[in-house]
Amino acid sequence: MRFLVDPLDGTRNFLARRPEFCTAIACQEWVGDRWATTDGVVAHPASGRIFWAERGKGAFVIERNDCERRAAVLPAEVAGANPLRHQLIDFSARGLDLGCQVDVFRELIVRQAALRNSGSVALILAQIAAGGTGGTILTAKDHD
Numbered sequence: 001m002r003f004l005v006d007p008l009d010g011t012r013n014f015l016a017r018r019p020e021f022c023t024a025i026a027c028q029e030w031v032g033d034r035w036a037t038t039d040g041v042v043a044h045p046a047s048g049r050i051f052w053a054e055r056g057k058g059a060f061v062i063e064r065n066d067c068e069r070r071a072a073v074l075p076a077e078v079a080g081a082n083p084l085r086h087q088l089i090d091f092s093a094r095g096l097d098l099g100c101q102v103d104v105f106r107e108l109i110v111r112q113a114a115l116r117n118s119g120s121v122a123l124i125l126a127q128i129a130a131g132g133t134g135g136t137i138l139t140a141k142d143h144d
Helices: 011-015 099-108 119-130
Strands: 002-009 022-032 032-044 049-054 059-063 069-072 088-093 114-117 135-139
Touching: 002 011, 002 119, 022 119, 032 119, 049 119, 059 119, 088 099, 099 114
Parallel strands: 088 114, 088 135
Antiparallel strands: 002 022, 022 032, 032 049, 049 059, 059 069
């Protein structure tokens, strides 16, 4: 068993006093010929929320008022012929070449999606599990 810890995911946001930063911890077990993540915890101090997930058991969140609830993944409302219109899309493209990034951005803008790069992959993934994002495009590194 091993633990992966990112004490400050979203460092640039933290330094700029933006709220999109968190602390992330993952627990992994050796399964066959690779490490498999079994549990993960993301603490988001700016909102007072703590997200966690257990493989095969679901994703959960504790709100600031300490009332635990199961996080449900809810599909975003789809608007007819243009399902991306007015959807907030998180975009993080580490390792993706610039030309490809421009092509993806162009297509999303044409479809009237609202784009942002929050700067914290762990927080994006936690918010997806809690049903709090319209969509996400991630090309993350192994440690994310």
